[in-house]
Amino acid sequence: MCHVASLGRKRLTVVIGTSSIVDEITHEPILSILSLIVETAVRLRRDGHRVVIVSSGAIGVGLQRMNIPKRPKHLAQVQALAAIGQSRLMSIWDSLFAHMNQPVAQILITRNDIADRSQYLNAQNTLAEVLSLGVIPIVNENDTLAVSEIKFGDNDTLSAIASAMVHADYLFLMTDVDCLYDRNPRKFPDAKPIPVVDDIDALHADVSSAGSALGTGGMATKIVAARLATAAGTSTIITKSSKPGNIAAVIRHLHPPVDADTGAAHESSSPPPLHTRFVASTTPIRNRAFWILHGLAPHGTIYVDRGASQALANKAGLLPVGVVGVEGTFAQQEAVRLVVVDKQPLGSLSPTGDSTSASAVLQLVQRGEEIGRAVVNYSSAEISRIKGLRSSEVRSVLGYADSEYVAFRENVSLHAAADKSHPGTPSGFGTPNKEGTPENSLADLRIGQ
Numbered sequence: 193m194c195h196v197a198s199l200g201r202k203r204l205t206v207v208i209g210t211s212s213i214v215d216e217i218t219h220e221p222i223l224s225i226l227s228l229i230v231e232t233a234v235r236l237r238r239d240g241h242r243v244v245i246v247s248s249g250a251i252g253v254g255l256q257r258m259n260i261p262k263r264p265k266h267l268a269q270v271q272a273l274a275a276i277g278q279s280r281l282m283s284i285w286d287s288l289f290a291h292m293n294q295p296v297a298q299i300l301i302t303r304n305d306i307a308d309r310s311q312y313l314n315a316q317n318t319l320a321e322v323l324s325l326g327v328i329p330i331v332n333e334n335d336t337l338a339v340s341e342i343k344f345g346d347n348d349t350l351s352a353i354a355s356a357m358v359h360a361d362y363l364f365l366m367t368d369v370d371c372l373y374d375r376n377p378r379k380f381p382d383a384k385p386i387p388v389v390d391d392i393d394a395l396h397a398d399v400s401s402a403g404s405a406l407g408t409g410g411m412a413t414k415i416v417a418a419r420l421a422t423a424a425g426t427s428t429i430i431t432k433s434s435k436p437g438n439i440a441a442v443i444r445h446l447h448p449p450v451d452a453d454t455g456a457a458h459e460s461s462s463p464p465p466l467h468t469r470f471v472a473s474t475t476p477i478r479n480r481a482f483w484i485l486h487g488l489a490p491h492g493t494i495y496v497d498r499g500a501s502q503a504l505a506n507k508a509g510l511l512p513v514g515v516v517g518v519e520g521t522f523a524q525q526e527a528v529r530l531v532v533v534d535k536q537p538l539g540s541l542s543p544t545g546d547s548t549s550a551s552a553v554l555q556l557v558q559r560g561e562e563i564g565r566a567v568v569n570y571s572s573a574e575i576s577r578i579k580g581l582r583s584s585e586v587r588s589v590l591g592y593a594d595s596e597y598v599a600f601r602e603n604v605s606l607h608a609a610a611d612k613s614h615p616g617t618p619s620g621f622g623t624p625n626k627e628g629t630p631e632n633s634l635a636d637l638r639i640g641q
C-alpha cells in the first residue's frame with residue numbers, strides 16, 4: 193500500500209453568480225447547487241486548502257423574501273432588497289456549512305472602502321486572519337452603501353480583487369457553461385473548447401453570453417476578471433456552476449497527489465472535467481502596485497509621450513516634460529490613468545483652460561493606450577499649466593514647486609505589458625507564463641505597505 197501525501201496547500205477563490213444561487217423565476221434558493229458548493233468547499237478545506245467564496249444573490253434572495261416578482265429599477269429599492277436579502281443569504285450559507293461543522297464569516301466590501309489604502313489593508317488583514325482561523329469568508333459587495341459611481345458593478349471584478357488581496361493561487365469563475373469555446377456551442381455544434389489561455393489579448397472565443405435577468409455579469413465580465421486576477425498572479429478557471437465538484441477535480445488534475453514514499457505523482461486516469469484555465473503571470477503585480485492600478489478609482493487622464501512612457505518603464509518618475517495633455521478634473525494625490533500618445537494633442541485637454549475640444553480628446557483616446565495609473569503631486573489645473581516644461585520652470589509658472597515630478601515612481605503602477613520588470617510580455621496586457629506562483633505564507637499577506 194502506498195502513502196499519499198496531502199496536496200500542496202492552495203488558496204482558492206470561488207465566485208458564484210445570482211443565477212446559480214436563486215431560481216430565475218421563483219427566486220427560491222437552488223439548494224442542490226448551494227449544498228454541492230458547501231460539500232466541495234469543506235472537502236477542499238479538509239485537504240488543507242484555504243477557500244474564499246464570493247457570493248452574489250442578496251438582491252435575488254431579497255426579492256423572494258418580499259415576494260416581489262421583478263428586480264425594481266429604483267436604486268433605493270434595489271439597495272433595500274439587498275439589505276433584506278443579504279442577511280437571509282448568509283443565514284442559508286451559515287446553516288448549510290453548519291451541517292459540516294464549518295464556520296463562515298461575512299465580508300462586505302465597497303469600492304470606496306478599498307480606495308483608502310489603510311482600509312484596503314484592513315480588509316486584506318481581516319481576510320488573512322479569517323482564513324488562518326480555518327473559517328471560510330463569504331464576500332459580497334456592500335450593495336446597501338454602493339451607488340453606481342462607486343460600485344464594482346459585478347462580483348466577477350470583486351472576486352478578482354479579493355483573490356489579489358489573499359494572493360489566491362486559483363480563482364474559479366462558476367458560470368452556466370463548461371468552458372470557453374471558439375464559437376457559440378449553442379449555434380455551432382462543432383465549436384471547440386478552449387482548455388488553456390496563455391494570452392488573453394490573443395483570445396479568439398465567443399464571449400457573447402449576457403448576464404442573467406437578475407445578475408449583472410456575463411462572459412465579458414469574466415474575461416475582465418481573468419485579466420485582472422492573472423496579472424495579480426492568480427490562475428483563473430471558468431467552469432460550470434452546476435458541477436461544483438469540478439473545482440476539486442481540476443485542482444487534483446493540476447496538482448496530483450504524490451506518493452509519500454516514492455515521490456511519484458498519482459495522475460488520474462480520467463481526463464479532468466471541461467474547463468478553461470487562464471494562466472497566471474509569473475511576475476505578479478501585487479500589494480501597493482495592484483492597489484494603485486485596481487483599488488483606486490481614476491479621476492482623469494494624463495497623456496504622456498513615448499519618451500515618458502519609456503522612462504516610466506525604466507522605473508523613473510513622471511516629469512512635466514513628458515506630459516502632453518490632461519483630461520478631467522482632479523486634485524493632488526488623486527489617481528489618474530496614464531495614456532501614451534504618439535503626437536502632441538491639438539490643444540489643451542484640461543477643462544480648466546484653453547481650447548479643449550471633445551473631438552481632440554476622442555482622437556487621443558482612440559489613439560492612446562493606457563499604460564498604467566498614478567497618484568499625482570499636482571492637480572489637473574496645475575498639470576495643464578506645466579505640461580511639456582522642464583522641472584526647473586515649474587516654480588516660475590506656478591509660483592511654487594511642490595515637486596519636480598508630476599508623479600513619484602512609487603506612485604506609478606504600470607500594466608504588465610508596459611512594465612519592463614515583466615520581461616517577455618507581448619503587446620496588450622496578457623502575460624505568457626508557466627503555472628505556479630510561489631506559496632505565500634499568511635504572514636506575507638499582513639503587510640502594512
Ligand SMILES: N[C@@H](CCC(=O)OP(=O)(O)O)C(=O)O
Nearest residue numbers: 210249250251347407408409
Ligand atoms: N451584489 C449583488 C450581485 C451583483 C452581481 O455581480 O451579480 P451576478 O452578476 O449575478 O454575479 C447581489 O448580491 O445581489
